[in-house]
Amino acid sequence: MNRFDYARAGSLAEALRDGAGDDARYLAGGTNLIDLMKENVERPLRIVDINRLDLHGATELDDGGLRLGALMTNAETAYHPQVEQRFPLLASAILAGASPQLRNAATNGGNLNQRTRCYYFYDTATPCNKRDPGTGCGAIGGVNRIHAILGASPSCIATHPSDMCIALAALGAQVQVTGPEGDRTIAFADYHRLPGDEPWRDNTLRAGELVTGIDLPPDDFTSHYTYLKLRDRLSYAFALVSVAVAMKLEDGRIADARIALGGVAHKPWRRVEAEDTIRNQAPSTQAFETAASALLAGAIGQGENDFKVALARKAVVRALGQAAAGTPQSQIDKRVA
Amino acid sequence: MPTLTASRPLPAEASRPIDTIPITLTVNGSVRRLQVEPWTTLLDLLRDKLDLTGTKKGCDHGQCGACTVLIDGRRINSCLTLAVVRDGCAITTIEGMATGADLHPLQAAFIEHDAFQCGYCTPGQICSAQGLINEGRATSRDDVRELMSGNLCRCGAYTNITDAVMDVLQAEPAR
Ligand SMILES: Cc1cc2nc3c(=O)[nH]c(=O)nc-3n(C[C@H](O)[C@H](O)[C@H](O)COP(=O)(O)OP(=O)(O)OC[C@H]3O[C@@H](n4cnc5c(N)ncnc54)[C@H](O)[C@@H]3O)c2cc1C
Ligand code: SF4
Ligand code: FES
Ligand code: FES
Numbered sequence: 001m002n003r004f005d006y007a008r009a010g011s012l013a014e015a016l017r018d019g020a021g022d023d024a025r026y027l028a029g030g031t032n033l034i035d036l037m038k039e040n041v042e043r044p045l046r047i048v049d050i051n052r053l054d055l056h057g058a059t060e061l062d063d064g065g066l067r068l069g070a071l072m073t074n075a076e077t078a079y080h081p082q083v084e085q086r087f088p089l090l091a092s093a094i095l096a097g098a099s100p101q102l103r104n105a106a107t108n109g110g111n112l113n114q115r116t117r118c119y120y121f122y123d124t125a126t127p128c129n130k131r132d133p134g135t136g137c138g139a140i141g142g143v144n145r146i147h148a149i150l151g152a153s154p155s156c157i158a159t160h161p162s163d164m165c166i167a168l169a170a171l172g173a174q175v176q177v178t179g180p181e182g183d184r185t186i187a188f189a190d191y192h193r194l195p196g197d198e199p200w201r202d203n204t205l206r207a208g209e210l211v212t213g214i215d216l217p218p219d220d221f222t223s224h225y226t227y228l229k230l231r232d233r234l235s236y237a238f239a240l241v242s243v244a245v246a247m248k249l250e251d252g253r254i255a256d257a258r259i260a261l262g263g264v265a266h267k268p269w270r271r272v273e274a275e276d277t278i279r280n281q282a283p284s285t286q287a288f289e290t291a292a293s294a295l296l297a298g299a300i301g302q303g304e305n306d307f308k309v310a311l312a313r314k315a316v317v318r319a320l321g322q323a324a325a326g327t328p329q330s331q332i333d334k335r336v337a
Numbered sequence: 338m339p340t341l342t343a344s345r346p347l348p349a350e351a352s353r354p355i356d357t358i359p360i361t362l363t364v365n366g367s368v369r370r371l372q373v374e375p376w377t378t379l380l381d382l383l384r385d386k387l388d389l390t391g392t393k394k395g396c397d398h399g400q401c402g403a404c405t406v407l408i409d410g411r412r413i414n415s416c417l418t419l420a421v422v423r424d425g426c427a428i429t430t431i432e433g434m435a436t437g438a439d440l441h442p443l444q445a446a447f448i449e450h451d452a453f454q455c456g457y458c459t460p461g462q463i464c465s466a467q468g469l470i471n472e473g474r475a476t477s478r479d480d481v482r483e484l485m486s487g488n489l490c491r492c493g494a495y496t497n498i499t500d501a502v503m504d505v506l507q508a509e510p511a512r
Pocket of ligand 1: 025026027028029030031032033034035070074096097098099102105106107108109110111112113114115161162163164209210211212236237238239398399400
């Protein structure tokens with residue numbers, strides 16, 4: 001790890017002052033930033049410790065929604081009574097990720113801003129446009145089992161590794177941000193971005209901006225939801241493919257359905273056109289296959305990850321079935337029903 | 338001089354002086370006032386400065402759980418947290434589990450069930466199991482297996498580790 005200056009922010013104003021400039025990084029739980037600093041991928045000259053800021057709680061919103069503080073840990077969030085009762089999809093996705101120890105340290109703001117797990121991004125001996133713009137992409141034509149099948153570009157085929165964010169995408173969360181130019185709200189779909197020709201930009205946060213909270217809209221998806229995560233071992237592993245489904249059924253027909261995919265793109269993957277194909281339909285395997293095809297249209301493997309295209313299709317159909325039946329995937333018993 | 342709010346200009350990295358920062362930790366019940374370099378992880382502080390080498394370094398990247406300690410009763414990976422960030426916290430390591438000559442119930446259960454071979458993962462397993470008990474979320478064997486998945490055991494003692502943790506869980510219901 002390189003040497004750095006340490007600043008402990010006592011207020012948002014102090015955090016924004018000390019967080020200005022390309023060489024500063026906000027430090028929350030540290031489970032991603034410290035890891036990347038040990039690999040010399042991140043070499044900040046100033047660490048701004050934001051853990052003393054008053055962003056640790058959850059607050060009810062006037063519209064009936066719930067605001068999750070950026071510094072609530074992933075464990076506090078998943079086990080919060082309001083989240084367990086009203087947003088079980090989010091609780092399930094968080095508990096599918098990392099390990100209990102990591103979830104006790106990892107924060108909601110850090111989870112959104114965690115970087116890709118692309119092997120080349122981590123290995124400073126290899127080219128990587130995300131880490132060192134202009135050097136090329138080691139993963140294209142290389143080892144790419146965990147890489148993207150959708151929305152990739154000739155400069156980067158990395159995926160966003162979060163489980164939590166896949167549920168937040170399905171739930172239509174909003175990200176609350178503050179920065180040198182004031183506060184703003186970012187719709188979840190606009191928070192993360194596709195790599196395009198600027199793969200070093202993971203999201204649309206501007207320089208010096210800080211996430212303060214995540215707002216969950218009040219919609220009730222407690223009866224028909226699931227988070228299905230497929231990976232190389234049953235626990236403590238990142239998703240190869242994951243699916244979050246939030247659904248509403250009325251009189252045996254699908255009144256609303258949200259489908260978000262993880263492990264397949266540089267951002268949580270949603271397509272409203274795919275969701276529209278099953279609206280007002282009765283749940284059926286055929287309808288779910290149509291939705292899966294629309295969601296995965298244009299999917300293409302990079303060699304080692306070709307299997308993901310078929311895996312994602314089957315996972316979407318299975319997850320829609322679980323949600324419609326009201327039998328969400330258990331994160332303890334990993335058998336897929 | 339240590340600075341907690343850095344508003345001074347950033348010096349060139351290579352020529353940086355080593356500033357240390359004062360912190361106070363309660364480690365296994367005793368208050369320790371320390372001067373730490375900000376880049377020191379809690380794991381390195383425990384092992385290299387406080388001579389508490391029970392906590393192990395397996396991967397140093399959050400991938401194995403050997404470094405698990407309790408911070409204010411909650412289990413975390415000490416390799417991925419900076420000591421300076423934990424200023425004011427109470428840390429419990431494996432050295433703080435027993436009461437005098439009396440083994441902690443988890444230590445006794447690990448011996449009883451032969452829940453280790455080489456023992457390298459064991460301090461982390463035991464601290465993690467105490468964290469699991471504190472969390473009060475596990476009742477079944479499947480729960481224990483899933484909620485202990487953050488602790489790898491290269492020797493593959495998982496079945497016996499689960500037995501040992503189940504014994505203590507059942508003797509001491511969730512708080
Ligand atoms: C072994 C291992 C396995 C894992 N497995 C999974 C998994 O299966 N699923 C999964 O989803 N995740 C997994 N993770 C990742 C984990 O969820 C993230 O590391 C964690 O959520 C990051 O949160 P943090 O608070 O520790 O962030 P930090 O490490 O503190 O910060 C990460 C980044 O976010 C920035 N940041 C932090 N807070 C803010 C804020 N409020 N505003 C703006 N920027 C901010 C930091 O500057 C930094 O760039 C795993 C991690 C490890 C080490
Ligand atoms: S996929 Fe993206 S992160 Fe990975 S090597 Fe290529 S440019 Fe870097
Ligand atoms: S040494 Fe910390 S998790 Fe492996
Ligand atoms: S006993 Fe050897 S690693 Fe667990």
